[in-house]
Amino acid sequence: MTHDQIRNLESDLWGAADDLRSNSxxxxxxxxxxxxxxxxxRFAQNRYEDAAAELAGSLPVNPRTGQRREAWPDDFARRQNEGLREARDLLLPRLMGGVVEA
Known part of the structure; x- marks a missing residue:
């Protein structure tokens, strides 16, 4: 976003907040x-959409129909757990100043 667009967005958000405050x-x-x-x-919706888009390419294809199956709740949980393992393996050793045993 450009600086002017950010300024316009900020102005719109403040206007909406003022309307909400004055009319409630x-x-x-x-x-x-x-x-x-x-x-x-909104944050949760953005995270879900990002995860769904990332999962879409890794879901298996049905050989009979040639279509990918829909994402299941387990797919999202598996993706989240992979992110947690990655954070544990990469970030924690740096924070702790050494190696963390798994």
């Missing part, structure tokens, strides 16, 4: 709850 009966302390919930949902 929420106090300032309560206002953060729905807003943070929306941010979390």
């Amino acid at each position: 009966k929420l106090t300032a302390a309560e206002y953060k709850d729905p807003l943070l919930g929306l941010v979390l949902l």
